[in-house]
Amino acid sequence: MSELLVSVLLLAGAAFMVVAAIGVLRLPDLPTRMHATTKASALGTMMTMAGVAFHFEDSTVTARVVAIVIFIFLTAPIAAHVIGRAGYLTGTKLWAGTIKDELQERYDPKTHRLSSGLEKNEPRTSSARSKDLSKGQK
Amino acid sequence: MLNVVINIIYLTLSLALLFAFIRLTRGPSLPDRVVALELIASIVVGYVGVHAIDTGVASFLDVAIVIALTAFLATIGFARFVERGGVKNE
Numbered sequence: 001m002s003e004l005l006v007s008v009l010l011l012a013g014a015a016f017m018v019v020a021a022i023g024v025l026r027l028p029d030l031p032t033r034m035h036a037t038t039k040a041s042a043l044g045t046m047m048t049m050a051g052v053a054f055h056f057e058d059s060t061v062t063a064r065v066v067a068i069v070i071f072i073f074l075t076a077p078i079a080a081h082v083i084g085r086a087g088y089l090t091g092t093k094l095w096a097g098t099i100k101d102e103l104q105e106r107y108d109p110k111t112h113r114l115s116s117g118l119e120k121n122e123p124r125t126s127s128a129r130s131k132d133l134s135k136g137q138k
Numbered sequence: 139m140l141n142v143v144i145n146i147i148y149l150t151l152s153l154a155l156l157f158a159f160i161r162l163t164r165g166p167s168l169p170d171r172v173v174a175l176e177l178i179a180s181i182v183v184g185y186v187g188v189h190a191i192d193t194g195v196a197s198f199l200d201v202a203i204v205i206a207l208t209a210f211l212a213t214i215g216f217a218r219f220v221e222r223g224g225v226k227n228e
Contacts, residue, residue, distance in 0.1 A: 003139060003140050005139075006140065009200045010144070010188060013184060014147040014151055014188075015151040017150075017154045018151075018153060019179070020177055021153070021154035021156075021157035021158045021181070024174055024177055025160055025161050030167070037176065041176075041177050042188045044184060045206075047186050048183075048187045049183075049187055049202075052188075056196055061199065064199045065199065068202055068203055071203070071206055071210075077205070078214075079176060079209075082213065082217040083217045083220075085217070085221070086217040087169035087217075087220070089219055092167050092170075110214065
């Protein structure tokens with residue numbers, strides 16, 4: 001019974017990792033590739049680690065497995081966000097079939113600032129405050 | 139039964155490593171390569187877990203922890219490097 005459970009978990013984890021690898025190979029641009037890798041490979045690693053925990057059935061091993069899973073759960077989204085942001089800001093080309101790029105008219109690559117598109121309607125004070133804030137950051 | 143399954147998984151993960159490596163060598167921009175590297179790191183974490191089951195040595199899990207940690211730090215470092223204008227996109 002336990003062996004069957006371990007086998008199923010390991011096979012499912014390996015299958016998810018292969019799906020992630022096929023995605024990173026076949027998809028056309030950076031955001032779609034990240035969409036394939038971050039979720040599928042994190043789930044694949046977690047399933048493999050769950051299989052390891054069920055195989056050993058030992059409290060110290062289980063503790064380490066839980067540590068690995070929590071660590072991946074915390075770091076995979078952060079890493080994906082950071083590298084996707086860096087890729088967009090340096091001007092990586094998007095796929096030709098992209099139909100929506102919300103940042104395109106909002107983000108100014110020269111001043112490195114993001115606008116909401118509602119600046120004209122804003123009261124004077126709040127725009128002055130945001131200028132002060134941006135000065136403080138530099 | 140578990141032996142056969144473990145062999146199948148080694149084969150599958152090797153295939154995944156090959157695909158990720160092709161993207162690592164071909165990737166048109168640096169962020170693409172970083173994504174491929176991150177994928178390779180998590181595939182290797184899975185490899186290490188399967189190897190721990192195969193050999194019965196649970197200490198291999200520490201290796202998996204360290205690989206996951208270094209992969210995360212490398213990704214953050216590469217992202218800072220790209221964003222601070224290390225390599226402009228071609």
